[in-house]
Amino acid sequence: TRSPVTVTVTGAAGQIGYALLFRLASGQLVGPDTPIRLKLLEIPQAVKAAEGTAMELTDCAFPLLHSVDVTDDTRQAFDGTNIGLLVGARPRTKGMERGDLLEANGGIFKPQGEAINAHAAEDVRVLVVGNPANTNALIAQAHAPDVPAERFTAMTRLDHNRALAQLAAKLGVGVDEIRRLAIWGNHSATQYPNLFHAEVGGKTAADLVEREWMRDEFIPTVAQRGAAIIEARGASSAASAANAAIDHVHTWVNGTAEDDWTSAGVVSDGSYGVPEGLISSFPVRARDGRYEIVQGLEIDEFSRERIDASVQELVDERETVRSLGLV
Ligand code: NDP
DSSP: OOOOEEEEEESTTSHHHHHHHHHHHTTOSSOTTOOEEEEEEOOGGGHHHHHHHHHHHHHTTOTTEEEEEEESOHHHHTTTOSEEEEOOOOOOOTTOOHHHHHHHHHHHHHHHHHHHHHHSOTTOEEEEOSSSHHHHHHHHHHTOTTSOGGGEEEOOHHHHHHHHHHHHHHHTOOGGGEEOOEEEBOSSTTOEEEOSSOEETTEEHHHHSOHHHIIIIIHHHHHTHHHHHHHHHSSOOOHHHHHHHHHHHHHHHHOOOTTOOEEEEEEOOSGGGOOTTOEEEEEEEEETTEEEEOOOOOOOHHHHHHHHHHHHHHHHHHHHHHHTTOO
16 A cells, blocks of 8 residues: 545535545545545534534544544645645525635635645646635635645536547447537636537547537536536535546546546646636646647637637636625
């Protein structure tokens, strides 16, 4: 076995936390030979519930689970962290303006960024799941100047997985027969799942489906899947979000297949006209423990329009948090 990895989960007593923690403790995050130390962060009123989950984790007697700590102290939660899964966030409530939402989340992600900067392990990697994930990740990153910016990422892997599943069902193929699909832009209703680079059996996916299906069914179904799940389940998606978080980190650490890529919100280097510094979803390859934006792809007009619209939303969110002094 390898040396243990310290994983911090925020919002640990929430729905996603409950679907996530048992899989982490069983060794699914980085691999089956890596022991894990879990640190659960919650707000004071949810600490007791998190302690209950910690008791259940103990009761599973997972061989790889070295320890579980529960705390409401942000600094303690990120002490020595190798992997931070930032799940807890302030949900949008009725009548709340976007600016209020961003401000409330600034109050969460700014101190977390500072704590990561000061206390996390040298190799810390951060995945933000809590919404608005891209801008929350930007806020945390802005307050961790000593951590390479590329270590802060936002989750679009669930959108990616949803897109894979929708396309596979449409074409009657297995999800593992699809390569090079990618989500571009913001993790929001403006996200753009791109089929023009995706391949199925050596053919371009966009050529295998009707343009109307892609525009009027595929794109909106993927973008609005979260709402459809709330409608059907009476609660937001949790297990699929937890699963995607695990996929995101597993791929980050273990790499993408040679002929494939995945999707993640990563800091833009200016590629594809996405303003530098924004955390936007791109097609990414993981190599040597790093996510890299896939370069040199041709962007057709249909895609350009949609990528630009989603990126504009990220620019607006950044403007808002700038005016609030959060970045
Ligand atoms: P969930 O566990 O269901 O969701 C947590 C966050 O993940 C939300 O921001 C949610 O966004 C987001 N999310 C991202 N992708 C998805 C997806 N595909 N499906 C569903 N959610 C997604 O929320 P709960 O309310 O059950 O739990 C949140 C917990 O976080 C609470 O226990 C609360 O106490 C805690 N919290 C902890 C903080 C901390 O540790 N400092 C700070 C704030 C809260 P959306 O709202 O858009 O659904």
